Amino acid sequence: MDELMAILTELRPDVEFEGNTELIDAGELDSFDIVSLVGELCDTFDIEIGAEEIVPENFNSVEAMLALVERLQED
């Protein structure tokens, strides 16, 4: 969780991530952010995020992103 938050706040220090459940739906994160984020997550957590995982549901909140990372780490 801490590592994820560190990545997010470095990427977008201006965004309030905690408790925010519509990061995508409200347009807080744009395509540049998603591309950077996917790259960072893969590097940091040593996972591969396939195209089928890059969907709004997996990025709308910190919890959703964490769940994605944990799921992929188990695989």
Add this chain to the structure above:
Amino acid sequence: MIRNILEYLEETTKQMPGKNAFCGKDSALTFLELQQKAKEIGSFLVGYKKRNTPIAVMMEKTPMCIAAFLGCVYSGNFYTPIDSTMPKERILSILDTLQPEVLLIDEKSKKLANNLGYTGEMAVVEEILGCDIQEDALANIRKTFIDADPLYAVFTSGSTGVPKGVVIPHHATINLIEWYTETFSITEKEIIGNQAPFYFDSSVKDIYVVLKTGATMEIIPKQLGSFPIKLMEYVAERQINYVDWVPSSLCMVANSGTLELCAPECLQKIMFVGEVMPTKQFNMWKAKYPNAMFANIYGPTEATVDCTYYIVDREFADDEPLPIGYPCENTDIFILNGDRLAEADESGELCIRGRCLAFGYYNNPEKTEEAFIQNPLNPHYPEKIYKTGDIAKYNEYGEIIFMARKDHQIKHMGHRIELGEIETAVNSIDLVETGACIYDEESQRIVLFYCGAEATQAYILKKLRDKVPKYMFPNVMMLLEEMPHSLNGKIDRLVLKEYYENRE
């Protein structure tokens, strides 16, 4: 001879009134409906009794927004699309330069418009619709119309922090559309997957191609642009066969592996515009779509969207740049080195001559004179050319190759940005002493260097939210104790580049 782009609409409406012209996710307009709505809006605008004045349009990206643009044209005026997601300060700066007769908004943008603190005239499109069409008044306007009347003005980033409004006449747009539809064999069978926002001029092509040929435009919901598989599923769902996308979007689809999972067969024509298309990702697309037509298209807003093109007709190695190719029909391109033509293998500044040229920047004679100059090769009579600021040369095939910018303009995620505009915004933040930007082409990051130890990165970005669009946000920020200067007193960007490369 076509003189007004409305002639495209009217002819197509006669031939296929019930065909869908523009489709959004939840709404659509047929050609007949589009013409009807445009005339209603035009009839309302006629009431202002103005000709060739700007009308700003700040609406959601829906088919009705196109009707509003065309309504402005019916009224004998020109339109300027305004991006409602831009910060307030930037919207107001544009409106201040433009001084529009009226700002057209819709129910969706109403709240935002009311919060702007804009004191000029506003009108809500939903309230205008349904008003009586004044055929006589509209016909009278058309009688006195000439093809050198302006059609639209779009704003681009300005290096001093004030965006510049590029004014484009009807004849330049007609010049573009006639060439484009013929060269790429666009017909009513085309289903165009539009991603370019309407405040970007590359959407101009999508819009007027539809009016001329009876093709259909599918407006792809913006959010899908971040999610490649959803994007390609939408292409399949709407049976889109033609796209004209920025390379960053095509690269995202390729890099995420989406093409291996979803590559709808309907796609036949794939164009890239707005920035350099990396050859590696192009080859990934080509491998998946061996029979599709691919074209690399180049052009600044000031030359009405496109001025050179290259239909890919041979193999390219991943490290070989795609040419920008050859001049579009009825457009002259030449490469200047100082006041003379560059030699065969010499690079120089790409310059443009022809019907495609904008009139200049709205209410900005200084910037206009800098960029639109007398042709230095012709001392005999007045003849304007546009200096693009792009450095180019010819390759061994006689094709034009884009090499670099000669100033601090960059292309980032398809957006044209003057680093000076970001710097002006950063320098206006109270806790920042000074700031300067460079661009890392390789990783596509805007890098900001700044002095002012009390300014945290979060503070800077929060302040920038009110000043520049999100796509201008620095992606890397580095605090310096002192800004490096060269001997002539300018910020030394080469030293900044070293700092960046040697960081950590």
